[in-house]
Amino acid sequence: MNTKKNIGVLGLLGLVIMIQLLTHWTGTQYYLTQLTMSAYYSLVILGLCVLMGYAGQISLGHAGFFAIGGYLAAALTTHDLTPYSNTLIIQVLNRCGLLIQGQDIYGDVLLYFNPWVSCILAISAAALTALVTGIPVLKLKGHYLAMATLGFGTIIYRIVLASAFFGEADGISDVPPFTLVSGIPGLPVIEVSGDFSGRVQNYYIAWSMVIAGTLLLLNLIDSRVGRALRSIHGSEETADAMGINTARYKLKTFILSAIFAAAAGVFLTHFNGGIGPSEAGIMKSVRYVAIVAVGGMANIWGALTMGVLLNFLSLRGIFGTYDDAVFGLILILIMLFAPEGILSIRIRQRLRNAFSSSTSEIRGGESS
Amino acid sequence: MALLEIHRLNKKFGGLHAVNNVSLTVKKGMIKAVIGPNGAGKTTLFNLIAGNLSPSSGSVVFRNHELQGLKPYQVARMGMSRTFQNIKLFSGMTALENVMAGRHVRSRAGFLAGMFNLPHTWREEAGIRQKSMDLMKLLEIEEFAHKESTSLAFGQQRAVEMARALNTEPELLLLDEPAAGLNMKETAELGRLITKIREMGITILLVEHDMSLVMDISDEITVLSFGHKIAEGKPAAIQQNPEVIKIYLGEN
Amino acid sequence: MNPDLFFQYLFAGISYGIIYAIVGVGFNIIYNTTGIINFAQGEFVMLGGMIAFSLLQWMPLPLAIAAAVAVTMVVGALIEIVFIRWLDRPSVLRMIIITIGLSILIREVALHIWGESIRALPYFYGNEITTVSIAGVKVSPQVLWVVGICSVIVGTLNLFFYASPLGREMRACAANRTAATLCGINTNNMVTLSFMLSAGIGALAGCVMSPITYTSYDMGTGLAIKGFTVAILGGLGNSLAAVAAGLLLGIIEAFSISVVPLAFQDAIAITILLIILFVRPHGLFGSKEAASLKEF
Numbered sequence: 001m002n003t004k005k006n007i008g009v010l011g012l013l014g015l016v017i018m019i020q021l022l023t024h025w026t027g028t029q030y031y032l033t034q035l036t037m038s039a040y041y042s043l044v045i046l047g048l049c050v051l052m053g054y055a056g057q058i059s060l061g062h063a064g065f066f067a068i069g070g071y072l073a074a075a076l077t078t079h080d081l082t083p084y085s086n087t088l089i090i091q092v093l094n095r096c097g098l099l100i101q102g103q104d105i106y107g108d109v110l111l112y113f114n115p116w117v118s119c120i121l122a123i124s125a126a127a128l129t130a131l132v133t134g135i136p137v138l139k140l141k142g143h144y145l146a147m148a149t150l151g152f153g154t155i156i157y158r159i160v161l162a163s164a165f166f167g168e169a170d171g172i173s174d175v176p177p178f179t180l181v182s183g184i185p186g187l188p189v190i191e192v193s194g195d196f197s198g199r200v201q202n203y204y205i206a207w208s209m210v211i212a213g214t215l216l217l218l219n220l221i222d223s224r225v226g227r228a229l230r231s232i233h234g235s236e237e238t239a240d241a242m243g244i245n246t247a248r249y250k251l252k253t254f255i256l257s258a259i260f261a262a263a264a265g266v267f268l269t270h271f272n273g274g275i276g277p278s279e280a281g282i283m284k285s286v287r288y289v290a291i292v293a294v295g296g297m298a299n300i301w302g303a304l305t306m307g308v309l310l311n312f313l314s315l316r317g318i319f320g321t322y323d324d325a326v327f328g329l330i331l332i333l334i335m336l337f338a339p340e341g342i343l344s345i346r347i348r349q350r351l352r353n354a355f356s357s358s359t360s361e362i363r364g365g366e367s368s
Numbered sequence: 369m370a371l372l373e374i375h376r377l378n379k380k381f382g383g384l385h386a387v388n389n390v391s392l393t394v395k396k397g398m399i400k401a402v403i404g405p406n407g408a409g410k411t412t413l414f415n416l417i418a419g420n421l422s423p424s425s426g427s428v429v430f431r432n433h434e435l436q437g438l439k440p441y442q443v444a445r446m447g448m449s450r451t452f453q454n455i456k457l458f459s460g461m462t463a464l465e466n467v468m469a470g471r472h473v474r475s476r477a478g479f480l481a482g483m484f485n486l487p488h489t490w491r492e493e494a495g496i497r498q499k500s501m502d503l504m505k506l507l508e509i510e511e512f513a514h515k516e517s518t519s520l521a522f523g524q525q526r527a528v529e530m531a532r533a534l535n536t537e538p539e540l541l542l543l544d545e546p547a548a549g550l551n552m553k554e555t556a557e558l559g560r561l562i563t564k565i566r567e568m569g570i571t572i573l574l575v576e577h578d579m580s581l582v583m584d585i586s587d588e589i590t591v592l593s594f595g596h597k598i599a600e601g602k603p604a605a606i607q608q609n610p611e612v613i614k615i616y617l618g619e620n
Numbered sequence: 621m622n623p624d625l626f627f628q629y630l631f632a633g634i635s636y637g638i639i640y641a642i643v644g645v646g647f648n649i650i651y652n653t654t655g656i657i658n659f660a661q662g663e664f665v666m667l668g669g670m671i672a673f674s675l676l677q678w679m680p681l682p683l684a685i686a687a688a689v690a691v692t693m694v695v696g697a698l699i700e701i702v703f704i705r706w707l708d709r710p711s712v713l714r715m716i717i718i719t720i721g722l723s724i725l726i727r728e729v730a731l732h733i734w735g736e737s738i739r740a741l742p743y744f745y746g747n748e749i750t751t752v753s754i755a756g757v758k759v760s761p762q763v764l765w766v767v768g769i770c771s772v773i774v775g776t777l778n779l780f781f782y783a784s785p786l787g788r789e790m791r792a793c794a795a796n797r798t799a800a801t802l803c804g805i806n807t808n809n810m811v812t813l814s815f816m817l818s819a820g821i822g823a824l825a826g827c828v829m830s831p832i833t834y835t836s837y838d839m840g841t842g843l844a845i846k847g848f849t850v851a852i853l854g855g856l857g858n859s860l861a862a863v864a865a866g867l868l869l870g871i872i873e874a875f876s877i878s879v880v881p882l883a884f885q886d887a888i889a890i891t892i893l894l895i896i897l898f899v900r901p902h903g904l905f906g907s908k909e910a911a912s913l914k915e916f
């Protein structure tokens with residue numbers, strides 16, 4: 001029953017490689033930058049897809065989690081720690097090799113968090129926030145849940161916009177590269193950065209994360225937990241009566257999706273070399289929801305396809321100044337005419353039934 | 369101690385006293401029926417037992433545990449499972465998946481195991497699938513296993529719901545009007561099935577309007593009317609009970 | 621705190637609070653007839669201010685405001701007719717997403733028409749430094765306009781819903797749509813009417829507040845969250861309670877300036893919203909029993 005899933009993931013891998021080769025041969029490597037960014041945004045969308053489509057919980061605040069990841073990674077790797085260098089904490093951190101040293105233009109020593117440390121801190125902070133907010137928020141339903149998550153997103157936006165630590169309206173720039181692998185003989189230095197020469201490398205870093213993320217989530221959906229999530233979506237009361245701790249599953253999914261968003265935030269911030277408040281804005285959250293909806297809600301592949309496609313087009317500037325309007329329009333049109341997404345299972349099933357009604361017995365156990 | 373003991377249970381909805389001082393015991397291994405006219409409070413009683421509603425006063429003791437304050441999922445984990453009067457299947461899932469979801473309490477794989485598709489989950493999944501298919505065979509719905517559950521015919525949906533409830537391996541099975549919407553032949557089959565389930569060692573508490581079915585299979589009957597328990601006893605005795613006759617004649 | 625400052629905060633609080641109240645009432649009107657929370661509610665307020673601002677080039681202020689209200693009502697009606705009327709029992713999630721999409725669309729259209737700059741209607745009487753004195757306290761006359769007009773709105777709405785036949789039909793439709801249909805009430809038209817009404821009062825409020833609080837294309841979301849807070853605080857569907865809640869929120873916000881940085885002012889409303897949602901989802905004034913019958 002797993003073959004179809006694995007073929008899909010392998011196909012994705014092939015496609016990723018093929019696109020890179022194509023840009024190489026046709027001399028259009030400049031596409032890689034936007035493809036890399038689209039990949040990271042798609043990571044947010046994948047997580048949200050499981051939350052919305054499978055656990056059935058809407059979140060209008062997911063840009064908030066992306067921002068927690070991105071902003072913390074940026075702030076921790078750009079704020080100099082030397083003023084605190086004689087505090088115990090900083091000394092211990094330094095001793096453990098969790099800090100890195102730099103130099104300012106006058107040659108003075110500066111002290112920053114190692115990107116690995118900031119990455120882990122940022123993602124943990126997002127997970128913790130999801131835990132703390134999720135416990136009360138996920139008790140809500142419908143309009144209340146939507147408003148509460150919208151409120152959460154707004155608060156995060158206000159915080160980054162108003163605090164000097166996060167650079168207020170300017171955001172944070174000059175975020176250093178995130179070195180993933182270095183000093184291993186025979187391997188080049190692998191780092192997440194917007195460096196021109198690292199374009200191909202970064203394209204593959206981003207896409208391996210997407211592929212890994214997709215595989216993990218597809219596995220999850222096929223598992224016992226995935227079945228529980230879908231049953232919550234189908235009828236919460238009944239899931240409860242079947243012994244499923246619905247509150248706990250919703251919370252865990254919320255945290256999982258927050259982790260995906262935060263990880264995307266961390267990596268994209270290192271890739272872009274900075275982050276600004278618009279990343280935390282409500283429009284971003286709505287955009288993520290829109291893309292999940294277009295993809296068909298409970299459809300990982302749909303969310304991924306649409307996530308890459310729409311983000312890529314948007315980043316290429318196809319929609320010009322109508323960027324946000326396009327996403328608003330998409331939301332409305334999809335919800336009016338194809339609430340199950342344009343890649344909807346029902347449409348696919350209709351096609352499938354039309355072509356192969358006889359093989360359906362043999363395929364047996366597949367569940368997607 | 370009986371399997372399920374209900375003491376002076378009350379439930380008020382605003383001014384409406386839906387369940388009024390009802391006491392009831394269900395002994396292990398029996399088939400017990402609750403009957404009564406529409407709006408008598410039967411479904412409310414079930415909801416109180418299963419933890420979907422919390423009582424205004426009174427207690428429910430299941431397997432020697434007081435259920436006060438427990439959530440439905442906790443009650444389910446203690447070995448109580450139910451079907452609903454207005455069938456509640458998981459839409460968007462196949463019949464098989466619905467039944468498999470019933471196996472939730474009897475399996476363990478968590479988020480990480482699921483995401484990383486760890487080998488030990490494979491055996492568990494295969495077991496769940498096997499067990500679910502067996503149950504569907506027992507209920508003669510295996511041919512619909514891969515159909516979207518909510519697209520099935522009414523009777524088949526009821527069977528899926530029953531299979532799902534059985535899949536939790538309950539001690540006590542609550543059935544709310546399982547024969548509603550079935551024809552006479554199907555009802556008779558249902559009767560045989562319920563007896564078969566009892567033979568598997570599962571105690572059954574059922575709400576039912578179909579008198580012939582109730583009289584046929586139950587060991588004991590409780591009659592509710594306007595929230596009150598007005599009679600209790602063996603089917604033969606209930607049939608003779610003048611108050612019960614009055615209610616049912618009055619109703620017709 | 622000296623008394624002057626105190627009253628300044630108080631009046632600022634009241635005028636903002638009244639605006640929140642009107643948005644909250646707008647939520648209620650639509651919610652009561654349809655069970656929908658219209659996330660584009662804040663955009664009506666923005667449209668009112670912006671349209672009146674543009675029309676001012678050709679006509680005097682009162683006429684511009686009247687025309688702006690009329691245009692916004694048409695927008696409200698169009699929204700209902702084009703996007704909502706023909707949906708067959710849409711899910712809550714679907715309605716949330718559609719109205720959010722609408723709010724974005726309206727905002728983006730506004731951005732393209734009026735740009736990013738902040739607009740303001742002139743003061744209805746005098747200018748920003750004119751004050752009148754009430755019992756020794758100096759107040760901008762615009763505050764009186766806001767309070768006066770919004771009180772009239774709420775009063776008229778109440779009269780309308782409880783004393784006029786049409787208002788009664790709308791309430792019947794709210795209580796039970798099927799039953800209302802059976803009684804020969806055209807529920808579809810009632811829903812359209814509720815959108816027009818709530819668009820109209822939003823636009824009017826947007827006009828009277830514009831001289832004090834200004835109008836910008838992206839003011840809608842913030843207002844929507846606050847209006848929703850107020851609607852919830854008053855127990856969804858209860859308009860008089862929403863007014864009380866609106867004033868409460870406005871005043872809390874105004875006085876919080878002395879403790880909380882301005883940038884976090886929005887956070888206050890949201891925090892209140894979250895607390896209310898968790899602790900008393902049926903609102904400060906609403907009853908739990910009534911709330912449990914509502915569908916969210």
Ligand SMILES: Nc1ncnc2c1ncn2[C@@H]1O[C@H](COP(=O)(O)OP(=O)(O)OP(=O)(O)O)[C@@H](O)[C@H]1O
Pocket residue numbers: 381384386404405406407408409410411412413453
């Ligand atoms: N959640 C609720 N809120 C308010 N009243 C309720 C609620 N649930 C049930 N009731 C009322 O309680 C009474 C008992 O209802 P219940 O569903 O338990 O009856 P029943 O015996 O199952 O009837 P039926 O044979 O029609 O299924 C009815 O008058 C019903 O309207």
Ligand SMILES: [Mg+2]
Pocket residue numbers: 410411412453
């Ligand atoms: Mg019933």
